[in-house]
Every structure is written in C-alpha cells, then in structure tokens.
Amino acid sequence: MTQDEEPSINQISFTWPKGFYNDGIKIGLGTVDKKDFGYLFSQVPAAAAGTYTTNKFQAAPTKLTKDTINIDHKLQAVIVNSAIANSCTGAQGTKDALTEQQWLADALNIDTNLVGVASTGLIGAYLDMDKIKAGLPKLQPKTGDDVSQAVLTTDKQPKQACVQVELDGKTVTITGFAKGSGMIHPKMATMLGFVTTDAAVDGDLLQETLSAGVDTTFNQITVDGDTSTNDMVVVLANGMAQNTEIKTAADTDYDTFAAGLKFVLGELAKQIAADGEGATKLIETNVTEALNSTEAQSVAKAVVGSSLVKAAIFGDDPNWGRIIAAIGMVDAHMDVDHVAISANGIPLVKDSVALPFDEAMVSESMKAAKVTIDVSLNSGTAVGQAWGCDLTYNYVKINASYHT
Structure with a gap:
C-alpha cells in the first residue's frame, strides 16, 4: 500500500481467525437464567495487549490480567464470567482470580502466565x-459465538465485529466481541472487549496500536458517566495467518492492520453506546474546527454525556440550548461568538445564535435510531467524535433494582 492509498477493509459476518476457539455455558453464578461462564483460547501462544479501567478500585481479575500481559505481552487463553465482578473482594478475590488462572492453565496444559x-x-x-x-x-473448543453470550449482563444482545484485510499477500481476520450496557464512561464501565486476530504482530507494537485505537473509540463512548472497576479491552494476535511479522509502525502492512483493528474497536464501541441501559437511540457527536484533537474529543464526549442532552433526545426535543451549554462547560478553545450546531444535518445554530428551522421536522428526524449532532468550534482544524445514548425512564428502572 502506498502512502496515498486508503487501507482496504472488508467487513464480514462473525468469523473466528485461524486457530481460535471458544465456549460459553450456564453454571448458575447469578440469578438470571443465562450463560455466565466461558473461555476463549488460541491453538498457539499469541501476542497480547490490553487497556484497563482507571478506576482506583480495580477488580482482582482485571489487575491479574494486566500483570500477566505485562510480563512479555503474551496470552493463549482467557477465562470469563458474568454475574459476579469479583471486585472489592479483598484477599479472597485475588486468590480466586489466581485459582481460576491456574485451573484453566492446567485444563489446557499451558503455562499459567498465558x-x-x-x-x-x-x-x-x-x-x-x-x-x-x-x-x-x-x-x-467450539467455533460459534457462545463466549460472547456468556459475558452479558444487562445487555440486550452481544456486540460483535469482524473484518478481513490483506497483509503480506495473506488474508488476515480481525474479530471482536464486547459487553457493556451500563456503568459506561471509559477511560479504560462494566465493559469488556476482546479482539482476536491471526495476524503476526509484535507484542509491544500491538500494545501501542491498541492504546491508540482505544483512545478514539472505547474512550469516546458514554452511557451514564460512571466508570466500573472491571473495564478491560484485550487483543490476541496468534500469527497463524503466516504473514511476515509486523514489527514497527514503519513496516509496509502496519497501516492496514492498524486500520482494521481500529475499525473493529469502533464498531464494538458504537454497539455498546447504542445498547446503553434503557436506551432507544444512538447519539453521535462530530466536532470540527477545534484547536486540537484532544479538545475536539472532550467537547464531543461532553455533548453525548450530558444528561440534559440525552433526555432531550429521548423526548425528540430539538433544544439546542442543552447542547451549547454542554459545549461551554468544556475547558477547550472555541470562538464563543461563532459556534455552529446541526442535528441530523439540519442547521440549528450559526454564529452562536439560533437559525430559523422547522421544529416539527427536526423533532421527527430525532425519532430515528441514530441522532447525529455536528458542532463547529471555529478555532482550528482538528476533529473529534464521540458516541452515547438517550436517557430514558427505563435506565432508572433497571438501576434502581440492579442489586435486588
């Protein structure tokens, strides 16, 4: 691929990369009659990378996985469960996570540190x-998608994404699944994401690529502003596609691989936002003409994270005052006399004052499953994007009785 060419990404139906297997079963960990336990594994050790919650009360399994991957960026299997977070469980929780790790290693006859x-x-x-x-x-060892069912809690459905790209003349598959519906406001929420690929990629480079990709995907979604103790996104790359290993960002195929991985991360992130607890709509905010990308992303996330904006969108209310108020709370450069706002492509604000628009028409457009808000800050050339969902009566109902 030349520098001017866009990477070719082929989105396909859910398919595991070469050498990956999984299973998910019901063992009764919780009160809900559903699959709640499973695993994911590769035939061979895989390069591994992860990003993790920044919540100070990091759960025992999250901390263990982070420590394990950091040994030499290798994994071969992951054991998963829903219903119980094993968080804030003290020494017993740490012991239980270590026991799970040892039990699966023994069952697969692999090293514990994998x-x-x-x-x-x-x-x-x-x-x-x-x-x-x-x-x-x-x-x-199955090739269905049972493990993606086993990690669900209040989710309405699994989140899945799969693409194929060509690296070194070989067809490489990148497949991910995730769970998340509430407690979603990563900075790496009860949010878990897993991505598998048969690409051959250096582990340290994989970590750099994942961290960069998460910053503009998972870290740009919000449902309710709460971060969980268990957030984690893990990528395993087992090399079974037999492409020449990608070792540096300067390698010929790196941009194609990175674009494929970012696409999968982005699709999973948007599916989590759309499936927010009680949600009926996905909200996408696109910010342009920001001074830099960090400020653009902050403004975009502030808009989708505003409870007032979310409630207005639930009610199909084109109340742009909620949007501009959310923008103004962000510590970012903006020309306060020349901000522009559109909803679903319909201009609502120019030069920070209202434009004439048909409120009934805008309201009708907001009944769609996706509402897009475009914001121009008139302060530079940088762009940013974020995703969230509307705030509904059902969100309160779900969370008022989550424990009981």
Whole structure:
C-alpha cells in the first residue's frame, strides 16, 4: 500500500481467525437464567495487549490480567464470567482470580502466565468457586459465538465485529466481541472487549496500536458517566495467518492492520453506546474546527454525556440550548461568538445564535435510531467524535433494582 492509498477493509459476518476457539455455558453464578461462564483460547501462544479501567478500585481479575500481559505481552487463553465482578473482594478475590488462572492453565496444559481472567457483574460479591471448578470440564473448543453470550449482563444482545484485510499477500481476520450496557464512561464501565486476530504482530507494537485505537473509540463512548472497576479491552494476535511479522509502525502492512483493528474497536464501541441501559437511540457527536484533537474529543464526549442532552433526545426535543451549554462547560478553545450546531444535518445554530428551522421536522428526524449532532468550534482544524445514548425512564428502572 502506498502512502496515498486508503487501507482496504472488508467487513464480514462473525468469523473466528485461524486457530481460535471458544465456549460459553450456564453454571448458575447469578440469578438470571443465562450463560455466565466461558473461555476463549488460541491453538498457539499469541501476542497480547490490553487497556484497563482507571478506576482506583480495580477488580482482582482485571489487575491479574494486566500483570500477566505485562510480563512479555503474551496470552493463549482467557477465562470469563458474568454475574459476579469479583471486585472489592479483598484477599479472597485475588486468590480466586489466581485459582481460576491456574485451573484453566492446567485444563489446557499451558503455562499459567498465558492465561487472562475477566469478570463482570455485581461488585462486592464473591465467586462460587465450586461452580467454576465444576463448569471448567464442560467447556469445549467450539467455533460459534457462545463466549460472547456468556459475558452479558444487562445487555440486550452481544456486540460483535469482524473484518478481513490483506497483509503480506495473506488474508488476515480481525474479530471482536464486547459487553457493556451500563456503568459506561471509559477511560479504560462494566465493559469488556476482546479482539482476536491471526495476524503476526509484535507484542509491544500491538500494545501501542491498541492504546491508540482505544483512545478514539472505547474512550469516546458514554452511557451514564460512571466508570466500573472491571473495564478491560484485550487483543490476541496468534500469527497463524503466516504473514511476515509486523514489527514497527514503519513496516509496509502496519497501516492496514492498524486500520482494521481500529475499525473493529469502533464498531464494538458504537454497539455498546447504542445498547446503553434503557436506551432507544444512538447519539453521535462530530466536532470540527477545534484547536486540537484532544479538545475536539472532550467537547464531543461532553455533548453525548450530558444528561440534559440525552433526555432531550429521548423526548425528540430539538433544544439546542442543552447542547451549547454542554459545549461551554468544556475547558477547550472555541470562538464563543461563532459556534455552529446541526442535528441530523439540519442547521440549528450559526454564529452562536439560533437559525430559523422547522421544529416539527427536526423533532421527527430525532425519532430515528441514530441522532447525529455536528458542532463547529471555529478555532482550528482538528476533529473529534464521540458516541452515547438517550436517557430514558427505563435506565432508572433497571438501576434502581440492579442489586435486588
């Protein structure tokens, strides 16, 4: 690919890359009748990278996986569960996470330092280790999507994305799945993301690429402004496509791989935002003419994160005053006399004052499953993007009884 060419990304239906298998089963960890336990593994050790919650009360499995990946950026398997977060569980929670890691390593006959652990669910509750021990032998190497079902909590459906790209003349698959519906406001929420690929990529470079990709995808979504103790996004690259290993960002195929990975991360992030607890609409905010990308992203996220904006969009109310107020709260450069705002392509504000528009027409357009807000700050050339969802009565209903 030359410098002027756009990477070719082929979006396909859910397909695992070469050498990856999974399973998800029901072992009764919670009160909901659903799959709640599973695993993901590669036939061979894979380069691995991760990003993790910045919440100070980082859950035991999250911390363990971070420490494990940081040894030499390698993983071969991840054990997962929903219903119980194994967070704020003290020494017992740490011991349980280590036990899970050891049990799966023994079952697969691999090194303990090749196993990650991921949990999501109720904070403060302890894992039922007897159920986990009994469930492990029931996991089978399958090629369906059962593991993506096993990590769900209040989600309405799994989040999945898959693309293929060509690297070194080889077809490479990049496949991801995620869960997340509430407690979503990453900076790396009960949010978990897993991406697998058969590309051959150096582990340190994979970490750099993932971190950069997460900054403009997962870290640009919000549902309710709350960050969880268990956030994690992990990527495994097992090299079974047999392309020449990508070792540096200057390598010929790096841009294509990075674009494919970012596409998958972005699709998963948007699906999480759209599936926010009680949500009926996806909100996308695009900021242009910002002084720099950091400020553009901050403004975009402030708009989609505003409870007043979210409530107005739930009510199909083109109240642009909510939007401009959210913009003005951000510590970012903007020409306060020349800000522009549009909703679903319909101009609402120019030079920071209202334009004449048909309120009924705009309101009708806001009944769509996706509402797009465009903002110009008139202060530079940088752009930013963020995603969120509307705030509904059902969000309160779900979270008023989450524990009970």
